[in-house]
Amino acid sequence: MAAEAKLSHTAAMILQAISAGYVYGFSIMEVTGLPSGTVYPAMRRLERDDLIRSQWERQSIADAEQRPPRKYYKLTAAGRTTLDASRKRYPLLERLMPTEEARSV
Amino acid sequence: MKSLSNVAFSALQRTMLHTASFLVPATERPEWNSEWFAELWHVRSSYADIDETISFQGHCDIARFCCGAFADALCVRELATKSVVRRAHIHGSAAQTLLWLAIILLICLFITSFLPGMQAEREASRFQISPNALLIAESADNSTKPSIAAGLYLDWKTARQRFFLDLAFYHVTPESIQSGSSRVSWNVARSSTNLFALLGLPLLHATSDESGLPRVILSHDAWMRSFGGDPEVAGRVLRVGQINATIAGVAPSGSWRLPGSPDVWLLQPDTQIASDLSRKTLGYVVAQLSPRGQVAMQQSGSGISARNLEDLLIDLSATPLSAPVEGPWSLYEFALFLALVALPAVTSVSLGETHLTARRPSVRETLRRSFFLTGKLILIAGIGLFASCDIAYCITFSYSPAAECLQLVSCFAICLFGFRWALADQRHRCPVCLRRVTNPASVGLASRTFLGWNGTEMICMGGHTLLHVPALPTSWFSDQRWLYLDSSWQFLFADSGIY
Numbered sequence: 001m002a003a004e005a006k007l008s009h010t011a012a013m014i015l016q017a018i019s020a021g022y023v024y025g026f027s028i029m030e031v032t033g034l035p036s037g038t039v040y041p042a043m044r045r046l047e048r049d050d051l052i053r054s055q056w057e058r059q060s061i062a063d064a065e066q067r068p069p070r071k072y073y074k075l076t077a078a079g080r081t082t083l084d085a086s087r088k089r090y091p092l093l094e095r096l097m098p099t100e101e102a103r104s105v
Numbered sequence: 106m107k108s109l110s111n112v113a114f115s116a117l118q119r120t121m122l123h124t125a126s127f128l129v130p131a132t133e134r135p136e137w138n139s140e141w142f143a144e145l146w147h148v149r150s151s152y153a154d155i156d157e158t159i160s161f162q163g164h165c166d167i168a169r170f171c172c173g174a175f176a177d178a179l180c181v182r183e184l185a186t187k188s189v190v191r192r193a194h195i196h197g198s199a200a201q202t203l204l205w206l207a208i209i210l211l212i213c214l215f216i217t218s219f220l221p222g223m224q225a226e227r228e229a230s231r232f233q234i235s236p237n238a239l240l241i242a243e244s245a246d247n248s249t250k251p252s253i254a255a256g257l258y259l260d261w262k263t264a265r266q267r268f269f270l271d272l273a274f275y276h277v278t279p280e281s282i283q284s285g286s287s288r289v290s291w292n293v294a295r296s297s298t299n300l301f302a303l304l305g306l307p308l309l310h311a312t313s314d315e316s317g318l319p320r321v322i323l324s325h326d327a328w329m330r331s332f333g334g335d336p337e338v339a340g341r342v343l344r345v346g347q348i349n350a351t352i353a354g355v356a357p358s359g360s361w362r363l364p365g366s367p368d369v370w371l372l373q374p375d376t377q378i379a380s381d382l383s384r385k386t387l388g389y390v391v392a393q394l395s396p397r398g399q400v401a402m403q404q405s406g407s408g409i410s411a412r413n414l415e416d417l418l419i420d421l422s423a424t425p426l427s428a429p430v431e432g433p434w435s436l437y438e439f440a441l442f443l444a445l446v447a448l449p450a451v452t453s454v455s456l457g458e459t460h461l462t463a464r465r466p467s468v469r470e471t472l473r474r475s476f477f478l479t480g481k482l483i484l485i486a487g488i489g490l491f492a493s494c495d496i497a498y499c500i501t502f503s504y505s506p507a508a509e510c511l512q513l514v515s516c517f518a519i520c521l522f523g524f525r526w527a528l529a530d531q532r533h534r535c536p537v538c539l540r541r542v543t544n545p546a547s548v549g550l551a552s553r554t555f556l557g558w559n560g561t562e563m564i565c566m567g568g569h570t571l572l573h574v575p576a577l578p579t580s581w582f583s584d585q586r587w588l589y590l591d592s593s594w595q596f597l598f599a600d601s602g603i604y
Contacts, residue, residue: 026144026151029170036173041180048184056139067150068143 010034012086014042015075016093018052019083023072031097043073051079114164118145121171128178130185137181141174199477199539202530206484213491221334222498222508225325225358226433232357235305237399239423240364241390249364251276256384262375268398273300274378276388277365283344284331291327293345294367295381298374301356303393304426308354312339319350320372325358327368345371363426364389391426436513437490444489444520452525455584456532464589466536477539478531485523489516533572535565536587542572551576558582568594
């Protein structure tokens with residue numbers, strides 16, 4: 001697939017971060033070390049290409065925690081396929097960031 | 106208590122986001138704002154100490170975070186612009202053209218199905234006058250005028266008939282009709298009671314009447330016009346001239362094609378007709394042919410000899426009442442034929458398939474192009490049928506010569522100019538993707554037609570073809586020509602989504 005071959009290292013990192021459980025913009029920035037001016041536009045393009053999908057957090061959850069609701073991102077089926085292909089292309093991708101569960105331990 | 110610097114930095118960061126948001130298209134701005142301000146809240150929370158103060162370095166990092174909003178806003182703007190470009194590519198596509206034509210056709214069909222005039226036409230085709238019913242008149246050319254005296258009819262009625270099973274008579278005069286408080290002037294046909302049975306027409310919304318009053322039958326047109334098509338109209342009492350009468354039913358819409366255009370029939374026995382009308386009062390006679398009469402009609406035509414009131418031998422003519430009347434479909438077929446015949450007079454029927462290069466459309470492309478043209482023509486023909494019926498019957502409740510004329514003219518015009526548009530549209534469709542070529546560019550000078558090429562060039566937005574249309578047809582460049590663009594053009598159209 002052409003989209004798989006063209007995925008940049010930055011986009012692959014963002015996909016890997018989302019796959020690892022970093023599901024909103026600021027957490028992806030923190031884990032990848034990329035600036036906001038790179039992460040958010042990259043996520044827009046990934047969403048346009050149907051590799052990731054965004055979803056607003058429920059207002060009731062945000063109200064309970066007294067904070068504004070966040071926009072969460074998750075991989076689509078096409079995104080997972082592309083990420084698998086990108087991992088072959090960038091073998092160190094998986095080692096760049098810990099999973100969210102591993103970090104919490 | 107928040108420090109003054111905290112408040113100032115917070116205001117600065119929010120101002121940055123607000124400023125960046127103006128780069129985002131208005132439709133997407135609210136969601137963009139929600140996401141970025143929520144993220145800002147979380148970023149500030151992550152930098153805040155227990156007492157909610159943020160260090161200067163923290164404020165700088167947050168400001169750097171907010172700077173990223175400008176890049177994101179520009180990205181959102183760029184993506185939105187590209188989606189507009191994609192929509193522009195959909196615009197003018199073959200599918201969109203067919204969809205629009207289909208929508209117009211469905212709208213016309215929807216309107217047609219609810220027009221009272223069209224419903225009356227459908228009813229008229231359901232209720233046909235008996236084929237053995239004839240109108241007897243003195244002259245076949247002038248059978249719409251009353252020509253048979255009431256006395257003559259009564260004489261024929263009592264005499265033994267060889268060729269007719271039954272005879273009916275009616276005489277039309279304008280009379281005032283009162284229904285409730287409203288009073289109108291209608292054409293009242295005083296007719297013999299057997300008229301409708303002889304014509305073979307059933308009555309609509311008929312009811313049995315026990316009142317003993319004379320019975321009247323409303324024409325379909327009068328029923329729609331004065332009673333709004335009320336199905337409960339039967340049984341009401343009308344005052345016809347000086348007498349009260351009960352509405353017995355409604356005549357089907359086709360029956361008003363009897364000459365005299367009656368609005369209401371007042372059914373009277375022959376004895377009443379004899380006493381109400383003088384023997385010389387002229388009216389119409391309707392006859393029902395016997396089997397022997399049918400044979401005689403086939404052998405010797407429609408001429409009849411009879412004696413008049415003065416006992417002189419007169420020649421009469423018999424006109425079948427069930428003669429086919431031009432319905433909407435017959436008129437449509439005629440108008441369609443006329444439009445096809447007239448088409449070469451208003452446009453060239455050539456589809457401009459000349460090519461400048463050796464490349465020729467594949468069989469699949471040629472078939473797609475042919476199917477597209479055929480689809481357009483069929484849809485336009487359908488629009489011609491239903492739109493012309495809508496135009497013709499939007500103001501009339503039933504068949505009328507004016508409606509027929511209007512339908513014929515409008516159908517001819519719609520089909521002729523619709524086909525003309527379809528051919529002109531087809532000539533400007535890229536043979537590869539069937540999208541309309543666009544961006545016309547004028548090339549050359551009219552004063553140099555004989556020295557160089559002069560005309561208009563248009564390009565396919567998919568980058569497939571270039572169309573050359575000469576401004577002035579010459580012997581060496583008389584028709585438009587297609588130039589197929591090679592693959593070196595494709596990078597210009599890479600984002601079009603057509604490849």
